[in-house]
Amino acid sequence: MVKTNEPTLTVISKDVQKVPAQALVVGIGQTPGGPVLIDSPLSSKAASALAASLPLLGVTGAADEIHRLPGLPELEAQTLVLAGVGKVEAGVPLSSEALRRAAGSAVRQLAGTESVALALPAATVADAAAVAEGALFGAYGYSEHRTDKAKVKEPVTTITVISPAADDKALKAAVERARILGRAVNATRTLVNQPPSHLYPETFAAAAKDLAKPLSAKVKVTVMDEKKLERDGFGGLMGVGKGSSRPPRMVKVEYAPQRAKAKLALVGKGITFDSGGLSLKPAAGMQTMKCDMGGAAVVLNALLAIAELGLPVKVTAWLCLAENMPSGTAQRPGDVMTTYGGRTVEVLNTDAEGRLVMADGLVAASEEAPDVLIDVATLTGAQMIALGNRVSAVMGEEGVRDAVKAAADRAGELFWPMPIPEELRASLDSQVADIANHGERFGGMMTAATFLREFVGEVDGVKIPWAHLDIAGPAFNEGSPYGYTPKEGTGVAVRTLVAYAEDVVARSV
Numbered sequence: 001m002v003k004t005n006e007p008t009l010t011v012i013s014k015d016v017q018k019v020p021a022q023a024l025v026v027g028i029g030q031t032p033g034g035p036v037l038i039d040s041p042l043s044s045k046a047a048s049a050l051a052a053s054l055p056l057l058g059v060t061g062a063a064d065e066i067h068r069l070p071g072l073p074e075l076e077a078q079t080l081v082l083a084g085v086g087k088v089e090a091g092v093p094l095s096s097e098a099l100r101r102a103a104g105s106a107v108r109q110l111a112g113t114e115s116v117a118l119a120l121p122a123a124t125v126a127d128a129a130a131v132a133e134g135a136l137f138g139a140y141g142y143s144e145h146r147t148d149k150a151k152v153k154e155p156v157t158t159i160t161v162i163s164p165a166a167d168d169k170a171l172k173a174a175v176e177r178a179r180i181l182g183r184a185v186n187a188t189r190t191l192v193n194q195p196p197s198h199l200y201p202e203t204f205a206a207a208a209k210d211l212a213k214p215l216s217a218k219v220k221v222t223v224m225d226e227k228k229l230e231r232d233g234f235g236g237l238m239g240v241g242k243g244s245s246r247p248p249r250m251v252k253v254e255y256a257p258q259r260a261k262a263k264l265a266l267v268g269k270g271i272t273f274d275s276g277g278l279s280l281k282p283a284a285g286m287q288t289m290k291c292d293m294g295g296a297a298v299v300l301n302a303l304l305a306i307a308e309l310g311l312p313v314k315v316t317a318w319l320c321l322a323e324n325m326p327s328g329t330a331q332r333p334g335d336v337m338t339t340y341g342g343r344t345v346e347v348l349n350t351d352a353e354g355r356l357v358m359a360d361g362l363v364a365a366s367e368e369a370p371d372v373l374i375d376v377a378t379l380t381g382a383q384m385i386a387l388g389n390r391v392s393a394v395m396g397e398e399g400v401r402d403a404v405k406a407a408a409d410r411a412g413e414l415f416w417p418m419p420i421p422e423e424l425r426a427s428l429d430s431q432v433a434d435i436a437n438h439g440e441r442f443g444g445m446m447t448a449a450t451f452l453r454e455f456v457g458e459v460d461g462v463k464i465p466w467a468h469l470d471i472a473g474p475a476f477n478e479g480s481p482y483g484y485t486p487k488e489g490t491g492v493a494v495r496t497l498v499a500y501a502e503d504v505v506a507r508s509v
Contacts, residue, residue: 002190002207005155006183007139011128011175013166016041017074021117021160024077025106028054029088030061038085038094039121041162046072054082062086063098064105064482077117081106085120094121096130097412103134103161104484111141112153117160128163129174130412135159136182137484137491142193177309181498184305185491187211191297192476192489196273196290201241201249201321204272204293208251208300208319218257218307224250232340236360239337240353241322243277243330248322250360253300255307260314261508264501265370266303267361269354269377270296270321277324277350278332291489292354294475295376296321302497313501318365320357324350336433339455340364346433354379355448356437359455366457366464372400372504373456373466376493382444384473386418392474392492393418395449396467404467404496407503411495414474424450445470469493 027038065084226247241248271292296319341363408415427439
């Protein structure tokens with residue numbers, strides 16, 4: 001089910017004139033004095049002529065800008081591509097994220113070209129790895145259900161990164177990490193892009209098994225069907241899923257290496273389609289609701305990447321999968337459900353369903369006493385109101401929250417820490433149950449986090465360190481592609497979770 005293009009990637013240091021590629025990409029930066037050619041691998045004569053022509057060609061060097069020119073006589077490449085890297089300052093190297101975005105933007109926009117060589121400024125191992133990551137993120141396409149393949153521009157299939165660091169012994173591991181991240185991010189995008197006619201709890205569970213199969217020696221996948229969920233008291237999942245003809249699933253994915261330095265639990269929201277239930281969304285509000293399983297896709301693929309990297313940290317991912325539909329069997333506003341672990345919830349709004357399935361997952365994950373518990377969800381429209389469509393929110397226990405933010409910064413993803421004000425808890429009080437699933441509308445992102453926190457368990461009387469990642473807007477790009485980010489599924493948060501696990505390992509050494 002989850003088919004992703006995985007291009008061939010090599011890093012070389014040889015003379016750029018001898019690189020066999022259909023397109024050669026060089027970087028153009030923005031300065032107050034106009035566009036500049038950055039660290040050009042071209043001959044001095046060709047570079048000087050090109051630099052003088054940039055203003056005449058309308059080149060500015062802005063991020064996401066590319067210009068295609070005929071290949072130069074000194075190059076084997078048929079096309080010379082001028083890729084904007086954004087603002088640059090003399091003597092200040094480009095950041096890793098600027099390199100990722102420039103490489104990803106160029107490769108994304110060169111879809112339909114078979115082979116691309118990237119001659120961006122990548123003097124160090126870290127720079128070369130950033131270019132490789134960006135290129136792999138940019139080489140993504142989703143055309144599984146298109147019948148006229150002639151109208152589809154296939155992603156780039158052969159990528160060559162040109163870097164003086166090609167002979168550095170540390171590069172091999174860095175490039176392999178880039179490959180693993182590319183695979184995980186693109187698999188997440190493909191799951192999110194699957195139509196709800198094809199991806200529902202049962203098939204999502206099958207896809208999880210399929211994706212984990214190459215790592216079967218390291219990773220165990222357990223699927224709990226509706227009978228087991230009912231028997232074991234997973235009332236959140238069963239309540240949300242009972243309006244659909246396609247019953248819910250809980251998928252537990254485990255990676256438990258020997259001598260693990262920490263235990264990390266991940267819980268992902270997996271609403272494969274969200275109609276709002278009886279609290280029905282307007283028609284326009286449903287059009288993108290195939291993406292509401294993005295959190296589950298993220299935690300699954302982050303775990304698989306961590307396993308493939310062989311990090312010495314135990315990770316368990318809980319995929320809370322249900323379809324939220326209206327029907328004669330659907331839960332009603334005013335119903336009371338009993339979540340896993342015995343706590344009762346009054347359902348005031350059936351469109352606040354993600355937190356109900358996550359409640360089951362958080363309690364189940366807490367029972368195994370992890371050192372840290374992180375949940376990921378496309379949870380609230382309020383996240384988009386607060387932070388927009390490109391910045392995700394992180395809330396929770398201060399130490400975990402700040403560590404997630406630091407990992408996101410290192411990974412190149414935009415997260416922003418938000419509080420969980422104590423006064424919001426009173427708005428979730430219920431007259432008939434332990435807690436209500438809907439409370440204060442203003443600051444609704446933080447109200448949802450307040451609800452989730454209630455289901456995080458304790459170990460020896462101490463609350464398990466926990467963070468909540470709300471990726472509602474950034475998980476699904478409804479606008480135009482940008483950088484290495486395609487339209488629709490983005491794969492956001494996978495890199496952050498992998499970087500967080502790497503940081504946990506580094507702190508334990």
